[in-house]
Amino acid sequence: MADSQRKLIVPKDVTDALRTVKYPGSEEDVVKLEMPQEIRIAGQRISFSLVFQKSNDPNIETLVVACEEAIKKYVGAEVEIEDNIAVKFIHDMERPVLPNVKNIIAVASGKGGVGKSTVAVNLAVALANSGAKVGLLDADIFGPSIPKMFGAEGDRPAGIKIDDREMINPLEKYGVKFLSVGFFVDTDSAIIWRGPMASNALKQLISEGNWGELDYLLIDLPPGTSDIHLTLVQSVPVTGAVIVTTPQDVALADVVRGASMFQSKSIDVPVLGLIENMAWFTPAELPENKYYIFGKNGGKNLADKLGLPLLGQIPIVQSIREGGDNGNPIANESESVTGVSFAEVAAAVKHRVHIRNIQMAPTKKVKISRK
Numbered sequence: 001m002a003d004s005q006r007k008l009i010v011p012k013d014v015t016d017a018l019r020t021v022k023y024p025g026s027e028e029d030v031v032k033l034e035m036p037q038e039i040r041i042a043g044q045r046i047s048f049s050l051v052f053q054k055s056n057d058p059n060i061e062t063l064v065v066a067c068e069e070a071i072k073k074y075v076g077a078e079v080e081i082e083d084n085i086a087v088k089f090i091h092d093m094e095r096p097v098l099p100n101v102k103n104i105i106a107v108a109s110g111k112g113g114v115g116k117s118t119v120a121v122n123l124a125v126a127l128a129n130s131g132a133k134v135g136l137l138d139a140d141i142f143g144p145s146i147p148k149m150f151g152a153e154g155d156r157p158a159g160i161k162i163d164d165r166e167m168i169n170p171l172e173k174y175g176v177k178f179l180s181v182g183f184f185v186d187t188d189s190a191i192i193w194r195g196p197m198a199s200n201a202l203k204q205l206i207s208e209g210n211w212g213e214l215d216y217l218l219i220d221l222p223p224g225t226s227d228i229h230l231t232l233v234q235s236v237p238v239t240g241a242v243i244v245t246t247p248q249d250v251a252l253a254d255v256v257r258g259a260s261m262f263q264s265k266s267i268d269v270p271v272l273g274l275i276e277n278m279a280w281f282t283p284a285e286l287p288e289n290k291y292y293i294f295g296k297n298g299g300k301n302l303a304d305k306l307g308l309p310l311l312g313q314i315p316i317v318q319s320i321r322e323g324g325d326n327g328n329p330i331a332n333e334s335e336s337v338t339g340v341s342f343a344e345v346a347a348a349v350k351h352r353v354h355i356r357n358i359q360m361a362p363t364k365k366v367k368i369s370r371k
């Protein structure tokens with residue numbers, strides 16, 4: 001077959017092939033036993049780790065060869081696999097963070113005030129309304145606003161002991177589990193003091209939060225780029241980022257910076273798409289009337305320019321702000337114009353995450369390099 005016609009290899013091709021490899025003397029195959037991990041695909045080059053329970057396992061050689069043969073037979077004779085299987089042992093592997101959370105989605109924006117938290121809250125509620133298990137972590141040290149938007153300002157999460165570990169039970173409202181750095185950090189203190197405290201709080205909320213099983217954990221990040229962004233990508237494998245923008249030009253220039261940070265080689269978190277907030281003004285009683293007060297289609301044009309999907313457009317509607325102020329996310333009013341907009345954004349996000357997970361290997365945590 002000519003080079004240009006080669007079929008794209010996806011992680012599923014690799015696991016499908018490896019399912020034919022049985023562990024000697026057992027009915028279980030190596031995939032069932034969760035032995036292949038860290039699968040990487042670059043063109044025709046496939047590599048992965050094969051993780052054994054014990055370092056004196058007598059089947060190491062046999063299984064490595066069997067895996068190579070299965071890949072050649074079922075994925076293609078031309079793939080590069082020899083010497084690309086790294087034998088590892090369970091005690092060498094880091095304990096996975098949030099093993100029961102399927103997708104971690106960063107909600108970011110180029111600058112503040114574009115409605116990032118409003119979108120994060122309503123997206124979380126809309127995803128939950130669609131039947132998904134959803135968590136929301138407020139990591140915006142500049143202005144943690146999720147507790148207020150959920151009407152839970154006075155509430156405090158409770159501690160719980162699980163298997164000798166002190167954990168934090170997230171609060172729960174509208175089917176969404178949530179925690180906020182605002183509960184743990186003195187947000188009145190100067191940012192220079194708040195910064196390191198907040199990084200630690202974020203790590204703690206991720207690793208000690210009793211999140212349970214989640215389909216999506218959304219992280220409301222501070223605006224722009226910050227140490228908190230770095231802490232996040234070093235603490236967990238972020239599935240993808242969504243970027244909230246308004247149609248104004250200033251916001252758009254900041255968006256490019258925000259998107260490039262995630263896409264930079266060292267961070268390598270896929271940007272799932274843009275959400276254009278405040279795309280037009282609509283009086284609730286005249287939803288057909290659209291006034292483009294910040295310019296028309298700024299978000300759409302930028303998405304096209306950056307080659308990113310536009311996941312949705314949200315109008316400015318008075319009830320969105322009121323819902324935020326009263327702790328009643330508008331996404332719960334599924335028949336309203338805005339309720340429908342957020343349901344559409346939620347569907348688009350689900351779709352992009354699905355495509356991303358088929359096409360790409362899981363994100364790796366960013367390793368801190370010590371030079």
Ligand SMILES: Nc1ncnc2c1ncn2[C@@H]1O[C@H](COP(=O)(O)OP(=O)(O)O)[C@@H](O)[C@H]1O
Nearest residue numbers: 112113114115116117118315316317320321324
């Ligand atoms: N689509 C919208 N329609 C009306 N008001 C909105 C909309 N999006 C955000 N707001 C309001 O704008 C303000 C800033 O939004 P917020 O979500 O706190 O922004 P950010 O998190 O980006 O700083 C809030 O008062 C919020 O209620």
Ligand SMILES: [Mg+2]
Nearest residue numbers: 116117140145
């Ligand atoms: Mg905010």
